[in-house]
Amino acid sequence: MLRLGRTSLRLSLQFAFLYSVLSAVIFVGAYWFTNYEVRDWLHDQMSSDIIILAEIYDKNGIQELVKSVDVMADVNFENARIFQLLGPDGTILAGNVYAMEGAVSEGYIPADRVDIEGEHSDEVSGYWIAQSNIGPYTLLQGTGNHVIAEVLEALGITLVAGFILIMAFGTFAGVWVGRLTERRIEAISGTMEQVAAGQLAARIPTDATSIDxxxxxxxxxxxxxxxxxxxxxxxxxxxxxxxxxxxxxxxxxxxxxxxxxxxxxxxxxxxxxxxxxxxxxxxxxxxxxxxxxxxAGDRRERFQRTDLRSLLTNVYEAFEPSAEDGGQKLDLKVSDQPVVVLGDPDLLMQLISNLAENALRHTPKGTTITLATSYMDECPVLSVSDTGTGIAPQDREKVFRRFYRGEKSRTTGGNGLGLSLCKAIAELHHANLEVSDNQPGLRIEARFPPPAK
Incomplete structure (x- = not known):
């Protein structure tokens, strides 16, 4: 059920109302412009008649002018046009107008103030008058307002009907859109209520094709x-x-x-x-x-451009004696060019140290452990790999869990948090930490995003 207090419905109806007001303003403007254009067209028509009659007078004289005015007065339909030709002394020489009540030379005059030959048309309630001089003579002509009235009546009916349709459609569309929006907001609200009640698995239904x-x-x-x-x-x-x-x-x-x-x-x-x-x-x-x-990201303020080669070299020098004492071999492979990442040098050193220590602690004698860094697809990469016994594929992601210790490592020291710390450091640096098979042994690789140039 729709409730007017809903923001979605209220906004939809407000926009529908605004659109209707805008349409009304446009329609009023169209009505006024049409009225102006039709009146201008009538004025142009009378001006054209003046030009024609002036040419007749210039070429043939007053007699032809009188005949032409009488012809124009006789042939118009139901006195829709009126004419009156006056001599220099004010005498009526031609036309279908006997007299006009009041002095009118331009503008509008009601039909009941004009005495004409015959009857006024029922559709004509007044005339638009224009007065012009042809030599010493004065021509007063008028056009009935029925043309303007009929055009404006048809236009007005069309505009009013259109406005009603727009109002109806706008209201319907506003209610429909408001209802759709309300349903989606209710889905969001309902999901949040479920989450607040402890159902963290609740999700808002989404449409993959919608991008609003x-x-x-x-x-x-x-x-x-x-x-x-x-x-x-x-x-x-x-x-x-x-x-x-x-x-x-x-x-x-x-x-x-x-x-x-x-x-x-x-x-x-x-x-x-x-x-x-x-x-x-x-x-x-x-x-x-x-x-x-x-x-929590508390260390990001310490980030700086850091060369991974120097960090790996320091770790190698620190752990190489321990590897030798344990009957293991520690190798170092670094790129000829700087391998730069944006990060906290101390945490990155901790990351490499934990990986190296983990490899030394959980591999047997005779194992070769390699510390390496290079670029791969423009991304800085560091890796610690060994030739030991490795771990089962199903256990590779578990090694980053807190306190996780595999069956082979339960007899060795440690608290099971070393690789968890490595995972946290990698995520802080937006690096992807992956465990893979070294064939034989284990390879742990940290791939960092390219540093900003």
Missing amino acids: DLSRVSISINDTLEQLENLMESQIQISSDIAHDLRTPLQRLRQRLEKMSGQQVINPQDAVIALEQTEDIISTFNALLRIAQIE
């Missing part, structure tokens, strides 16, 4: 709801992961503290282990806090 403002707003809202749903699911997953993964270290810490509380003399070794467990828990929370800060 409401469609763009609906698509934007749906995109926002999609992100909100993903964020909430992520938060739920994070909360669950935190509760699950911190439960074990907290239980161990509690057991250690309970053991210490029952000792008369605290064993220093127990205190050291308890402190290490506490440090591990604090380190986990610090990593989570760092990820949250990065995801």
Whole structure:
């Protein structure tokens, strides 16, 4: 049901009213212009007659002029035209007008003030008069207003009928458009009410072929709801992961503290282990806090043009001794030209370090780990690849989840947040982080957008 208080309907009717007023102004203008043009045409016709009669007088004299005026007065239909030729002394020489009430030389005169030969036509209520001199003689001629009246009557009927149709069509179109708009706004409002009630999966119905403002707003809202749903699911997953993964270290810490509380003399070794467990828990929370800060975009003000080659070189120099001690080989492959990205150098260093450390920690002896950077399709790319055992394809996207640890990595150190931090840093820099098969081993690649020139 339509309600006048609805903004969509009210605006539609307002535009329909505005269009109707505009049409009325145009119609009034057309009516006035037509009236002016018809009167001008009648005046031109009388001026043309004057020119013809003046030529007759110049060529043939007054007698022919008198005959011509009488002929013109006799042949006009139902006295629609009137003529009166006056001599220099005011004597009527020719025409069908006996007398006029009042002195009229130009303009309009009612028919009842004109005494003519015969009867006035029922359609003529007055005459448009024009007076001209032909030599010493004066010619007064007039044209009945029935021509103008008939034209204006037909035009007026047409314009009024057109205006009524426009008003009706405009009102109908306004109500129809208002109803369509109202339905779409109700769909948006209904979806938002569902979301407010906790149904984050609710979406606004959209038409792929529609490109109007409401469609763009609906698509934007749906995109926002999609992100909100993903964020909430992520938060739920994070909360669950935190509760699950911190439960074990907290239980161990509690057991250690309970053991210490029952000792008369605290064993220093127990205190050291308890402190290490506490440090591990604090380190986990610090990593989570760092990820949250990065995801909030708090570090974008530190962005600058950074050459990835220097960062990879620093990481290579820092980790190469550790690789050698672990029986692994660390290689460095960098481009001859600068590989520049717009980003935070410290976070990018953290990204590369985490990837390198992850590869060193989860690959066996004899593995070759390669740090590389170059351009690919004009995009800066850095990669860390190894020749280890790799991971199953179905687990590749899971490695970026918080606290995720594969079966092969459960016996190694770490809190399962290193690659999550890498993912957050990559997204902050609008980089795409991908895991692929290195045949053999694993390859993790970060592709950055081209830096602005």
